[in-house]
Amino acid sequence: MGGSVKRLAVLGSTGSIGQQTLDVVRSFPDRFQVIGLAGGRNTELLVRQIEEFQPRLVSVSDGRLLGTGYKTSSLEELASHPEIDLVVIAISGMAGLSPTMAAIRAGKDIALATKEVLVAAGEIVTAEAKRCHAQILPIDSEPSAIWQCLHGEDRKIAKLILTASGGPFRHLSSHELKAVTPQQALEHPTWRMGKKVTIDSATLMNKGFEVIETHWLFDVPLEDIEIVIHPQSIVHSMVEFVDGSVKAQLSIPDMRLPIQYTLFYPERPLSKLPRLDFAKIDSLTFEVPNLEKFPCLKLALEAGRKGGTYPAVLSAADEVAVELFLEGHIGFLDIARVVEEALEQHQGISNPSLEEVLAADAWARERVRR
């Protein structure tokens, strides 16, 4: 294989993206060294990962859960440790922000799966990354597709076209959507993902987040980012250039592919991941998203346009609303209602500081919980 060894920290290693990141690392033992692992509540899995990858640094939400014999660090210590080249941020939700900032300030490159970080604090995070010469590399399949399509091109972009599977409820009526259960919402038709992002995919909030994330990642105006429903999840996103030519990135839906692209960037490794077979693809279809039936998408686009602290409120309100839905306290359509109320009641601040973003986030969480 050859090539140098990249030293990784994987934050959120027991989550879906974290596990798939370690799958990729496992396939290329000569190319990566896991220096740090940070897990959440699934300590049983974290212990197994520690035994397999022998990281020097471990972080866990409650250190006592690991038992004795393990010395733990904070997420921020782990993310900024001098021996790490690339920090994978795969922690669900806003908890990813603080270690992201720590890593950036230490000049580390970031492989970012947690889109809430850029949704809530995109301007601050990207400005800090620029200042500290840290690259923010996307892990998510759609921004990864955009990134791949832009690779080697002048930035002469007419628009970015984000594809969306449309989630499991694309064909339901508003009436049927009302009765959707958490179990139904957790069954995503094409992607294997964590709970939060799977619900966000079902409401299309996830796609709204991606529009904001993509805007910050590639410095493209929000109005030049289009969403197209593509239920087969084969075309992961596209770029239309000023000359009228469109580039698309395709693969079978498997998160290990964009993860692998990011871990190896700028190289493409010879990989054993399953391949697209066009003889077996029936057809690729495209349709316009229905903003009336999926109001979360509309709310996200509005919050993105308003900017300031509104996207932080959007993200925080959604995070709590999804929890409430998963716990059975509110219905599926209530997620949008609850987020909308929070946005309506929020007094936005333009060009907020990090503290103001965090305050807006805390305000929204509190507001939705009440």
Place this chain on the structure above:
Amino acid sequence: MGGSVKRLAVLGSTGSIGQQTLDVVRSFPDRFQVIGLAGGRNTELLVRQIEEFQPRLVSVSDGRLLGTGYKTSSLEELASHPEIDLVVIAISGMAGLSPTMAAIRAGKDIALATKEVLVAAGEIVTAEAKRCHAQILPIDSEPSAIWQCLHGEDRKIAKLILTASGGPFRHLSSHELKAVTPQQALEHPTWRMGKKVTIDSATLMNKGFEVIETHWLFDVPLEDIEIVIHPQSIVHSMVEFVDGSVKAQLSIPDMRLPIQYTLFYPERPLSKLPRLDFAKIDSLTFEVPNLEKFPCLKLALEAGRKGGTYPAVLSAADEVAVELFLEGHIGFLDIARVVEEALEQHQGISNPSLEEVLAADAWARERVRR
């Protein structure tokens, strides 16, 4: 607009690609200067083009046809003239070979639409281009798509995937194919092209030529080039990289887009060409080509694999066979039969010289005419 002025020669200016090339030039009057025009039998159109673009050099198959007042040059003089930066080769068939070689030997970059040049003499032409530091830039939509997908990437290619519309007779039985008339074969479902290439598209010979052309253009083994039928002609071709990621280039089917890409390369101009609208795309479908129903494709792939003078015989025999079909002398399915017979009777030469290629070409023409 800015940017420098590129000085062009357009060989085959009255043909379909030639006319569309001049359409592009017409849209960007500040960026191109037409130094040379070469037309065939349509002198009426050529005269209009001369009046509009005021080229310094003109070439025409029979100079007398232009009338007095025009001084004409040979194709080779035109292609190698010192004031020309880029030579567009859009002459139908093997007549493109000699001016291509002249341009290459003069160190000119070539915008190549005539695929027969690389089919018949790919090894010689690409070796000479390398020696003379001349770039061969494709104009055809499929190799242009491949070229765009490879742009900026390391050449870590798993395979190239050439799409084919499948032509107008995709759904006909072998029995129905037998009765196809030239009129029917000239009605291509998606592309506006010249007669020869339209018939070659209907037999799929064109796709076989493209496999060989693509092999030479991008130095990719024939066995790593796959063909997929894609009737909508939206995805113009794709590259699968070693990591499993696929890049595709898409647009509405309009030859002006790849022509424009080639004329402006490496820049993408802000263009008014019509755009893809994914809200209006019903579905993109893919299927495996039927080599039994379309034997020309099979013959082309076999000739490509055999190499040497076989592809020259393939190309020459096809050129005459298509003429005979258009003139009503032979049936649609006879095109393949006639080409197959020529290939069977040919005594192939490995690593042929240009003279040996031309001799094989002449032999095949003579053989098929008899």
